[in-house]
Amino acid sequence: MTVLEVIQRSAEFLGKRGVESPRLQVELLLAHVLKLPRMGLYLNFERVLTPVELDEVRELVRRRGQREPLQHIVGSTSFCGLELAVNKSVLVPRPETEQLAELGWEFLNARASAVAGAREPVAALDFGTGSGCLAITLAVKVPAAQIVAVDISENALAVARENAARHQVGDRIRFVSGDGFAAVPAGMSFDLIVANPPYIPAAEIETLEPEVRDYDPRPALNGGAQGLDFYERLAREAGAVLRLGGRIMVEFGDGQAEAVRGMFERQNWVVEQVKPDYSGRLRFLAARLVK
Ligand SMILES: C[S@@+](CC[C@H](N)C(=O)[O-])C[C@H]1O[C@@H](n2cnc3c(N)ncnc32)[C@H](O)[C@@H]1O
Known part of the structure; x- marks a missing residue:
């Protein structure tokens, strides 16, 4: 599956689960897994994910679908430009x-x-x-x-x-x-x-x-x-x-x-x-x- 396909399918899934801004949320999760800045995804829409990457993204999207906060899933958030661990x-x-x-x-x-x-x-x-x-x-x-x-x-x-x-x-x-x-x-x-x-x-x-x-x-x-x-x-x-x-x-x-x-x-x-x-x-x- 390509980056673009993962974004589209996962965003649809999260939207049905009542998650706000589902596409943004998927992009942030995917960027986290691929260790890319979010905008980097846009230059890699056609890239095919490896099976390991796909499994990892699926698991994170599943957790987000259960309404676990994005910040808990990725383990941090930004505050006044400082990266802070959260749990x-x-x-x-x-x-x-x-x-x-x-x-x-x-x-x-x-x-x-x-x-x-x-x-x-x-x-x-x-x-x-x-x-x-x-x-x-x-x-x-x-x-x-x-x-x-x-x-x-x-x-x-x-x-x-x-x-x-x-x-x-x-x-x-x-x-x-x-x-x-x-x-x-x-x-x-x-x-x-x-x-x-x-x-x-x-x-x-x-x-x-x-x-x-x-x-x-x-x-x-x-x-x-x-x-x-x-x-x-x-x-x-x-x-x-x-x-x-x-x-x-x-x-x-x-x-x-x-x-x-x-x-x-x-x-x-x-x-x-x-x-x-x-x-x-x-x-x-x-x-x-x-x-
Ligand atoms: C709304 S959170 C704010 C956390 C952080 N200052 C922020 O702005 O994100 C309130 C914090 O107050 C702490 N708290 C609750 N009752 C308290 C008490 N009686 N004495 C000291 N801290 C307390 C909670 O554990 C929690 O970490």
Whole structure:
């Protein structure tokens, strides 16, 4: 069978299984098997696959047809241009979270310039680090920064550590396991706290697409009855570890902006920005504390 035939037949199969953008998905799987850039497939449409290649592609397409995420099948994803390993222990980083990373590194770099020469380096806390995507991006983009990355899942932290090592920032990120701020090492304070906490209302999890419902870890999704439990905790507890002039920046779900803003304002935070993602939905909040 040729490359083009595999693409056409597999795309039809995945389409029938309800997979979104089936042709793109097949092309990415096939490029992975043939170790080609995706565009390289277009120059090789008439190439005949070997039996081994064909078996491998069939198996991956079968898994994708069972709605296993593409990123789990190929074992990695790209985040802010960094290749990160992912598996069933971590939430697959979403493209919109790259915007939170960018807000974070812009603030932290400005802060690093402002406090250059100070006794302590700039520091950031990544609350619920998962794959480590936010912590690692901040460390890469802000070479002066020291980062603490907290997660309740030891398995997630193992993936995050591996990703940090891959990008040579493991020496500037301290990974700690535990429940929220209780895990933050005593005496530490931060210029920036970033969090993309679990925010799906518990009862909605069963209604999500199979890729999310069956493969992202439940503790990475479940935000309590309204999906807002973690924002309440962040608004109440983050102030204790924030340095003067510091910021908290959080991602939240579509439709949660007003509730999240209210929680922060009731705890004396000054909300500076509530920002949309690239599809125009409000998804990010940045705030400072009135002390
Ligand atoms: C939505 S995921 C975000 C992961 C990553 N920061 C990202 O943006 O892709 C939330 C993460 O919070 C972690 N988490 C859940 N409850 C927690 C808690 N009580 N304390 C610390 N981390 C927690 C989960 O294990 C998960 O890795």
